[in-house]
Amino acid sequence: MSNAEIAHVLEKIARLLEVQGAIRFKIQSYDRVSRVVADLDRPLAEIFAAEGHKGLTALPGIGESTAAKIEEMLTKGRCTKYEELQAALPPGIEELLAVPGMGPKTALLAATRLKVRSLDDLERAIQAHKLAALPRMGAKLEEKLLKGIAIVRQGLARKSLGEALPLADALLDSLRALPGVSRAEAAGSLRRMRETVGDLDLLVAPRRPADATAIMRAFVSHPDVTGIIAHGDTKASVRLRQGLDADLRVIEPAAFGAALHYFTGSKSHNIRVRELGVKLGLKINEYGVFRGAKRVGGREETEIFRAVRLPFIPPELREDEGEIEAAAKGRLPRLVDARDIRGDLHVHSTWSDGRASIEAMVAAARALGYEYLAFCDHSQSLKVARGLSVPDLRRKHREIDALNRDLRGFRVLKGAEVDILPDGSLDYPDEVLDELDVVVASVHTRFTLDEAAQTKRVVAALRHPRVTFLGHPTGRMLGMRDAHPINLHDVIAAARDHGKALELNAQPDRLDLSSGPLREARAAGVMIAIGSDAHDTASLSFVPRFGAGAARRGWVGPGQVLNALPLAKLLKRLGNAKPRSARFRAASPGA
């Protein structure tokens, strides 16, 4: 079983223990271990094969009992404990627990007293008002659960960062425009730049305490709000027209930093920080840092970290994936920042399927403060994207040469996004590739090859001396298309061995690579090219807006980013690969 599957079973065990009324700490323990497993960058199967039982218990939160369960899952593909729990509880209870608003108590009551076994049963019971007849249940709960059923049926779609970020920015703008608002920030997974976002968490500091009511009222009556889920004194939850929920909290300025930290999460990161606080005799919550009843910090986020004797940890790292330990040792990496980006090595133009001319793209790039832009239009066989024939490619090069003659302080680079053909060879002959400054090798066809074949194909391309980097390495489209099967460990190793970079494609519905492989690449010393893959001028901003954040989640520093190099150093690096192509050609008959 994969890590994700094992994490899923452990999470299910926690939910079922909750129904059983097990002690809170046992449940927390399963929840924690489930998160640990889900976040591992190495397969448990590999750890167990290499280090056995001890390798498992060495992982945080995993003791004897959990290790035994994991071993059973790895070797037999099942978990007796989970099966026993399922057998001991009413059938269908897990389906009920998936409904928002339905917790362990309500689910158990519905399952035992009303014999509800499924979503459909639950819906019927509610419509017959049987649920409201149970103790402590009423009409409002029925209403909430009916909405919850609808949400489960339409799929709990998380929105991509690309949809959520502009929405949050617009809401923040309207909040900041209110006279009673002194500060408004987004928190939550959005601030951590997670690639998908479940809801928006917004925080506001009022100028005066009395302003809170008006701010809340303005928020719940925003034109994008289609429903109010909760509306209290300090918190409101609403459903937005765009299909996302947003929470607003009004926070007194003296606690704003504490609240920002608390609501930014992640949950496991917060737990770790609060635990550190407890050891130092402090209580940390969303209202501040407290020693006894006295608040000793909380206005700024830095005060939270200072209280637990850590340096400031950037939001993108707050996943409890080693950032606390690194911070404690003073080994937090300096992360790449949008300001470090000097250019873009993956953009398209009207020569292939782009919607802007080379000149228009260059103007937009200069406005971003870039020094260079590599035009990587599609290669000849990708007909759907109007891939360039060799003569067209050379005509394009003449346009670039002419442009470069006139440009000062900016360089247009000749590039191509060259298809990796199914056999691993490239879609232009070597003598054409030799004319290019930047070769992005990408898979656009035959996504269905099995993992071994796809990996072999990509590794073959990385071995080619003229390739600069691998484009969108997994091919995933968030919420639309899964990554194609590929062994990224092998790909990263090949990139390392052949001195090639990997792309972090900054299209917000790709963000390909994700943080796990980025960290592995970083550890291997593999350079990352953060490419916008822009097909129009506006999309150039994908790199600073989404790509930099995604790279930061992968602990990537400016020194590992190819397009953070100044032009002269970039050219030197690109040029270094050139002489090797002669040897490659000699060794490649048919090229």
Next chain:
DNA sequence: GCCGTTTTCGGCCCGACTGTTTTCAGTCG
């Protein structure tokens, strides 16, 4: 169930909102 430069047993992170209640349980983040 996990864990330990105070502990191998006794702790384990914290609070808001809602609904159905006359003081609080349940759910969520």
